[in-house]
Amino acid sequence: LAQVKLVLVGFMGAGKSTAGRRAAEALGVGFADADELIEARIGEPIASFFESRGEPAFREVEEAVVCEVLDRPDPMVVALGGGALGSEAVAAEIRRHVAVWLEVDDDAAWERARESARPLARDRDAFAGLHAERLPLYESAARARVPSTAGPRGVDRALRSAMALARPEVPQTVRMLWADIGDGYPVFVGSGALRAAGALWPQPGRCFVVADEMAQALHGEMLLDALADHVEVAGTVTVSPGERHKSLSEAERVLRELARAGMQRSDALAAFGGGVVGDLAGFCAATYQRGVPVVQVPTTVVAQVDSAYGGKTGVDLPEAKNYVGAFHQPVAVLTDPGLLTTLPDMELQAGFAEVIKTGLLAGGRLWDRVRALPPLGQALRGDIEVVARLVEGCAHAKLSVVARDERESGVRACLNLGHTFGHALEAAEGYEAHRHGEAVALGLLVALRLSELEAGLDESVRFEVLELLERHGLPRSFEGPGTDELLAAAALDKKRRGSRQNFVLLAEPGEPVIGAEVPRQELVAAIEEIRA
Numbered sequence: 001l002a003q004v005k006l007v008l009v010g011f012m013g014a015g016k017s018t019a020g021r022r023a024a025e026a027l028g029v030g031f032a033d034a035d036e037l038i039e040a041r042i043g044e045p046i047a048s049f050f051e052s053r054g055e056p057a058f059r060e061v062e063e064a065v066v067c068e069v070l071d072r073p074d075p076m077v078v079a080l081g082g083g084a085l086g087s088e089a090v091a092a093e094i095r096r097h098v099a100v101w102l103e104v105d106d107d108a109a110w111e112r113a114r115e116s117a118r119p120l121a122r123d124r125d126a127f128a129g130l131h132a133e134r135l136p137l138y139e140s141a142a143r144a145r146v147p148s149t150a151g152p153r154g155v156d157r158a159l160r161s162a163m164a165l166a167r168p169e170v171p172q173t174v175r176m177l178w179a180d181i182g183d184g185y186p187v188f189v190g191s192g193a194l195r196a197a198g199a200l201w202p203q204p205g206r207c208f209v210v211a212d213e214m215a216q217a218l219h220g221e222m223l224l225d226a227l228a229d230h231v232e233v234a235g236t237v238t239v240s241p242g243e244r245h246k247s248l249s250e251a252e253r254v255l256r257e258l259a260r261a262g263m264q265r266s267d268a269l270a271a272f273g274g275g276v277v278g279d280l281a282g283f284c285a286a287t288y289q290r291g292v293p294v295v296q297v298p299t300t301v302v303a304q305v306d307s308a309y310g311g312k313t314g315v316d317l318p319e320a321k322n323y324v325g326a327f328h329q330p331v332a333v334l335t336d337p338g339l340l341t342t343l344p345d346m347e348l349q350a351g352f353a354e355v356i357k358t359g360l361l362a363g364g365r366l367w368d369r370v371r372a373l374p375p376l377g378q379a380l381r382g383d384i385e386v387v388a389r390l391v392e393g394c395a396h397a398k399l400s401v402v403a404r405d406e407r408e409s410g411v412r413a414c415l416n417l418g419h420t421f422g423h424a425l426e427a428a429e430g431y432e433a434h435r436h437g438e439a440v441a442l443g444l445l446v447a448l449r450l451s452e453l454e455a456g457l458d459e460s461v462r463f464e465v466l467e468l469l470e471r472h473g474l475p476r477s478f479e480g481p482g483t484d485e486l487l488a489a490a491a492l493d494k495k496r497r498g499s500r501q502n503f504v505l506l507a508e509p510g511e512p513v514i515g516a517e518v519p520r521q522e523l524v525a526a527i528e529e530i531r532a
């Protein structure tokens with residue numbers, strides 16, 4: 001830890017003190033609970049001081065005590081009170097350390113906090129208002145976000161992983177999200193993450209890289225250099241670009257090359273590329289000797305905002321897309337938005353369809369960010385941190401959904417918004433005419449039109465999406481397969497249940513409706529509406 005402290009921030013009731021105490025013990029360093037130090041300083045319980053002297057007086061003492069403890073030279077774990085970040089001095093001081101935001105939702109926090117004597121946990125509405133008001137403070141100060149739902153074991157593992165952020169090779173721009181899925185894993189996001197890949201690498205043992213040919217040519221050397229001091233890279237297998245390589249025969253070729261190179265179960269695989277290589281290499285990792293660890297290192301927009309997280313891996317059959325596969329969660333994801341700067345405009349544009357989808361599903365601040373973004377190429381040439389935060393927001397949104405439903409027995413299905421029609425169009429065209437993202441863009445228009453008819457969505461959302469598609473160079477209409485052919489292709493979609501055609505609809509941004517059955521004539525009309 002050197003002089004860097006692990007500082008736990010977050011709302012009251014998140015469990016910062018308990019988690020902090022355990023982390024300090026595991027790391028063999030000291031622990032300080034800011035509220036306890038404050039009570040020692042004022043010589044009475046915080047609640048009575050608050051009552052008699054008022055909040056401003058309390059905040060003054062809190063600021064002094066917290067700045068003092070953060071200034072101590074020894075490594076330690078510190079748990080802060082929920083409102084401490086309201087002080088600019090504390091927020092500034094914290095940048096020298098690794099702040100971890102232990103996230104708790106408003107309801108869970110209320111359940112825990114109202115039992116206590118906390119002065120700010122007396123009125124339910126005021127409590128909810130305070131929670132919403134403080135979220136941006138935690139978000140901007142924290143370098144790691146850990147959901148308290150991960151439980152003691154998950155939180156302990158997450159805090160250990162967050163320690164990697166304190167290493168000198170890891171730039172301040174890199175942040176960590178904790179995926180509370182399966183055993184849990186860290187997702188490191190930020191420009192400079194690739195250069196720090198070695199310091200962030202989660203596995204002992206050797207590593208084999210399965211790389212997209214283009215990603216390898218442009219950024220492979222940086223990855224190998226970054227890994228060199230920390231892990232032995234024992235082999236690299238490259239994969240030619242294109243969806244047609246996401247096939248069983250290509251999986252066989254990769255698996256055989258790994259076998260010939262002597263890969264063992266104790267080794268890990270790095271999937272370095274876009275969604276094609278992520279899905280293909282993930283599938284190879286799931287099946288090689290019945291499963292080896294995989295670290296996803298996504299290099300395209302689609303992969304960085306969506307496909308690298310959540311553990312769906314697989315390949316296509318000539319009959320249909322993604323028909324063979326396995327759930328296999330990565331042991332870590334390293335996402336460097338700086339890699340997006342070498343993507344051709346067409347890929348940036350197509351990838352943005354998944355960003356729009358994620359924004360629509362998440363609603364709130366993420367949707368606002370998506371709406372405000374200039375064309376991605378322009379945004380990347382401007383302030384890359386804006387793009388990095390957008391990528392991080394999308395990753396967080398996807399991880400939250402998957403954490404609630406890893407195997408898609410319920411809520412995870414919402415991630416298919418726009419994909420039923422999108423997949424049908426790709427299949428009917430033999431995957432040639434449209435890129436995946438372009439097909440999803442058109443699928444979103446169909447889904448939003450159906451949402452107006454079946455889920456009460458205001459049409460202004462579709463109009464805004466039409467504008468976004470135009471701004472980001474995505475199609476708003478298509479020419480091609482007849483509607484009957486598209487409906488037949490949709491019927492092959494594996495997300496269909498029985499003979500019914502289920503759609504993901506949207507009641508409003510942030511409120512998906514899953515499993516809606518849509519009358520055939522409405523679907524036909526929605527498709528015809530976007531036919532050029």
Ligand SMILES: NC(=O)c1ccc[n+]([C@@H]2O[C@H](COP(=O)([O-])OP(=O)(O)OC[C@H]3O[C@@H](n4cnc5c(N)ncnc54)[C@H](O)[C@@H]3O)[C@@H](O)[C@H]2O)c1
Nearest residue numbers: 214215241274275276277299300302303307312339342343
């Ligand atoms: N597993 C999931 O949850 C999930 C989710 C969404 C999509 N997907 C899958 O993802 C795939 C699409 O992924 P994609 O859009 O990333 O396509 P892709 O992997 O084919 O990559 C697109 C192109 O970008 C090139 N490339 C990659 N990184 C680059 C870089 N940094 N600079 C320049 N060029 C680069 C590649 O060579 C390729 O030509 C589809 O197969 C889809 O089914 C999976």
